[in-house]
Amino acid sequence: MSIKVILADSKQQVIALACLVAVVIVLSFMSEYFFTANNLFNIGKQASINLIIGLGMTMVIISAGIDLSVGSLLALTISIMAVLNVVYGVNIVVAGTLAVAATVFAGMINGLVIQYGKVPAFITTLGMMGVARGVVLLISRGNPSMSFPEEFLWIADGLVLGIPFPIFLSIVIAVLVTLLLKYTRLGRGIYAIGGNEEAARLSGINIAYVRIATYTLCGLCCALGGIIYAARVGAAPPSAGIGYELNAIAAVIIGGTALNGGQGKVSGTVIGALLMAVIANGLNIIEVDPYWQSIVIGAIIVIAVMFSNLRK
């Protein structure tokens, strides 16, 4: 493939990348502190949770679905782990594993209900968003004071190969999702059911398997995001992850993945999540009122989509 074909194929990823580079350059001039290793790691850590969830969301959106429950699923992992560890004294590794398993199961329920219950993804995951949040409040009794053992906090700050673990983990997941989408039958199936489900079915794609696996994997991403969150905060606030579904969707959309499914790239979501984190961090450094963040990011989402649609 020539450079030209690649560019035409990833027009919106290129635009998003150009935006990211431009913002980084501007901020580097505005603040000496911005382009330092320390701050860049900071941005990476800030981006990591949104990116990990966004990667799950990318698969879901390519399959022409949506998952509104990601924020609640993230909180579910944190709370189950906290309750098991703090209240019942279960070893943190065992508690974490059980919490991840429970969250993955919740993601699978999303897929099962959408596939076999014929409930639209929007409604199913809207319901799961409420149910999972309710379970969180129920089991933690609204108690934010539970805190995790000291060693567990390594996950937020520990270094692997010289980079902080949250960044390392999100890179690993991004690579795995890229490989999954490109080199596995499941990945091809995700694109196929997103582009034309009926044609996929008549070509022998196992629709049920693909759909359930997609939401299950999204649940897994939420669980891993939850572990990072728990380590960064060191506690289990029942309000964790509120609004995260919108951030994840924003990262996916800014990265050029179309909401109507069938197309999209992991690289776009990586750029989208980084762009959002850079803007948040940059506005903070140049001491702009933090309320501006959400205004700027909201505008970027709309402009990004406007760009891609006007160019069609």
Add this chain to the structure above:
Amino acid sequence: METLLEITGLSKSFPGVRALDSVDFDLAEGEVHALLGENGAGKSTLVKIITGAYRKDEGVMRLNGRAVDFHTPSEAQQAGIGGIYQEFSQVNTLTVAENIFLGAYPMRWFGVDWAAINLEAARLLERFGVDARPTDKLSTLGVATRQMIEILKVVHRKNLKILIMDEPTSALSDAETNLLFEFVRTLQSLGVSIIYISHRLDEIKQICNRITVFKNGSKVSTSLASEMTIDDIVTQMVGSELKDHFPAKSTHADTTVLQVTDLSGEGFRNISFAARRGEVLGITGLVGSGKTELLETIFGARPALSGSLSLDGRTITNSSPMEAIRNGIGLLPESRKEQGLNLVMSCLENISLASLDKIAHPFLDLAEEARVAEENFDRLEIRPGDPKNRVVNLSGGNQQKIVLAKWLMRDANILMFDEPTRGIDVGAKFQIYSLIIELAKAGKSIIIASSEIDEVIGLCNRALVLRKGEVVKELAGNELNSENVVFSMSGRRNVH
């Protein structure tokens, strides 16, 4: 007659495709002018430029001698140009009257003047003899009636000068077609010019004044319809003499591969037949006779109510397309875009979609995928010839070849074609016919469901005729002729 629309040197390109190359065209007042050409010849592009859906790259378009350049369809509508297309632009949940006036509701005070709309709609329906009430919901009406309403929607614009009709009769019965033609002549007598696109050549001879033939984005000729025979037209469209419209039949009918026994499902009952190796089996019948339902049930895409299938003497269930495909069956569905293709994927990915298990070891071998898919892509002479193109940019004939390539890559033993050449031009049709025969001769068994009688007679060794979901006749050899087929299909004695 005066020239209404005059086009000179019109060109239009899309990425990788020169859709129109310096085309001249003129339309006289009150004439019916046919646009002919294979799919992808440039007819649709020309029409879309005239109606403002596309912008031209080069050239001049004059309406009544005045140069025009429409930026949007609504500008073209303002100038008196309207069209009805293969895909209706109707809102099925609204009423007949609401659809006719869609986008141009007469207002009274602060609201829509519903009384005026219903009154005017009733007048139009009556005048053109359409059997519907203004307050009927569109979703409750048949396809033919909905099409008439689509036309009325264009007609009620009083300044209509040019009407574009794209395959208007593809969903109509003979009686309805005649009704439509009367209506076209009425419009003509009122001075409306009509650009008429159709693949039904006999129809064009019947209704059109002049014929313009396109090929590969250029104009071949414009001539009076009365001076051209159908053979002339076909020759110009294809570029070479097409003596025989069908290749020689397969002669290998051999052992039974697929045995269908007393199969019943939604839309058909108690159907039994055998498909043999090396044979082309036809299934024909009128619209609604159960052909599509039968194929889709055999393929596992619809549930069977009773009956059984056996493959090489072994009972199979085919409870899903997945299972049918594992059993070596492939289906080319009736509607390519909705059921056959993933339009946002590349040609290559569409071709390999049913064969992913073959290229997964366990990870997809993309090089092998590209190689095998390209072999099949090249074998079918798909144009434009880049397998990395998205299928959405291909013409109908080439899209159908992509669906066929998918099953060639899968190496399916039993290939079921549902309306294999619907909406496909003459040249691509012949290629698909040749491929079907070639596959049969190579030992595949082919099942063709078609409502085109010529196709069934020209290709098939044997044919089942369905009526209201039941097999009424099995025809083979000399018995397989149009009289017998038409007689069995309709259940009437004398059909001429």
